[in-house]
Amino acid sequence: MTTQRKSSKQPRSHEANRTSREWTAVEKFRLKGLAKQGYSAEKIARVLRRPVDTTIAVASKLGYRLILNELTDARHHM
Secondary structure (H helix, E strand, O other), X not given: OOOOOXXXXXXXXXXXXXXXXXXXXXXXXXXXXHHHOOOEHHXXXXXXOOOHXXXXXXXXXXXXXXXXXXXXXXXHHX
């Protein structure tokens, strides 16, 4: 009886879970509101549970400019 060997080229779990999901209207609305309030790109990404680079790209596509350096975040000065 011969046993079959499993391929060692199985996808890693973190790579298999890296699927992009569409941005909902609610997420875009929240992005707009947080950007207008002066939150940084990093903080907005954390709130929306999205990668920073994707958050910046979507904001740019929607015409919003985000603060890129969290040290200049308006929320730190309050």
